Amino acid sequence: MKGRILNIQKFSIHDGPGIRTTLFMKGCPLECRWCHNPESIGYERDIMIDIEKCSSCGSCARLCAYDALKMVEVPEGKVLVKDKNLCIGCGKCEVYCINEAISIVGRDMEVEDVIGELLKDRLFYEESGGGVTISGGEPLVQADFTAKILKKLKEEGIHTAVDTCGQVPFENFEKVMEYTDLFLYDLKIGDERKHLEYTGASNKRIIGNLKRLSEAGAEITARMIMVDGVNTEDEDIEKAIGILVETDISKINILPYHNISNHKYRKLGKSYNEEGMTVPSGKRMEEIKEMLEEKGYEVAIGG
Ligand code: SF4
Ligand code: SF4
Structure with missing residues (x-):
């Protein structure tokens, strides 16, 4: 079976615990205005x-x-x-x-070839408590392929993580849950209207899937990208907390937006609309961290 791959990135330290290899898949159902991997959005090459x-x-x-x-x-x-x-x-x-x-x-690769590449760094995973993260794009758009990769990694005793935007049918989660040690689940904007405006889709399914995944007992770390002008006001954080309290999630990573991807948009022949979006200050990131910690969450900036 073949999957459409964007990239295999070695020695990643921001996509889960330890030293990891991150497999980036092609294709995403969202089109976030701030996306720093615009080449991953389309499924086609x-x-x-x-x-x-x-x-x-x-x-x-x-x-x-x-x-x-x-x-x-x-x-x-x-x-x-x-x-x-x-x-x-x-x-x-x-x-x-x-x-x-x-x-x-975008290149199509067989499961066996991808696994061969991922296993090359087994020693680093073992020594650092790391493993493999499947990211994107959205890895659960190609859920059957992703499930096969995860299953093989588990057979090899390797820690697995799936970095997901959540905008897929829940059946796609069911295909991979058994083989996934950790979900890194993006919670972008709590307000539905704003979510639609900035990502091109409602957040209803994403929130519903997050709750179901938590109820099913999955290990989840919420990831919140912070974009000044979009989702860093107190009321935005309170909305996010309102969603998280309905889950068993205890760990949150807050990630400051950065606007360093203009060159990728230029290379793709796309325009990058950064109007109304700015990088949050370190002070604001600390304030948001404190707000979340006061509610009992374990919060890291970055990661
Ligand atoms: S643009 Fe390049 S990659 Fe695409 S068909 Fe032509 S030669 Fe091949
Ligand atoms: S330099 Fe430009 S026109 Fe010439 S082969 Fe490379 S991409 Fe094509």
Whole structure:
């Protein structure tokens, strides 16, 4: 069975306990305005073009047998334009470009090949109390593939974590629960209208799944990304607490938003709308941490 992978990142220390390898899957049902991995959102393969490296030589456009790349005349000269709908992801242009200006994101890998890659770092997992985290994108969009990976890892005695946005049918959770030691569950915005505005979807299913997962006895750490202008006011935190008190969750990671991903949006040919979103101050992060700790939660900034 094949799954569509974005990346396998080694030596991660922010995706669960210990030293971990993080398997990033392609495809996400949400489109958060602040997403720092925009190349993970679409399930289809994407072409990323670094215009600062591209010399407009046109070689890749001549090479592509599927007309997915074209040189287009503009007043300043020529620019490379992509049509990702025509691209089949063969990767030839990526290899051919001597300036390394192109990258194809998304590759299909067999379960066995992914497992082989993940097991290479077993020693680091064992020595640090770490393991493997499956993230995305949203790993439970490809729940059957994710379940197979998790099952094999458990057979090898490796700690497993799933980093999820929660916006999938609950049956997808049921497929992986047995093999998942820890869920890192994103709780982005408590207010439904704002959630819809900033992520493109209501939070009803996400909250419902969180409660059901907790009732089922899963180990869960809530992860709350903090974006000034969106969800860092006292009333936002109180709304989040109102959701969390209906679960058995005791651990929360609060993660400050950062706006360092503009270059990725440019490479994808997307615009990054950061209007109304700013990075919360260290002081505000500490205040939020205290608010949550006063309610009895174990809170870490980052992680
Ligand atoms: S991406 Fe590379 S091969 Fe394609 S036009 Fe630019 S420099 Fe040439
Ligand atoms: S990956 Fe293959 S199909 Fe896609 S643009 Fe490059 S050469 Fe064309």
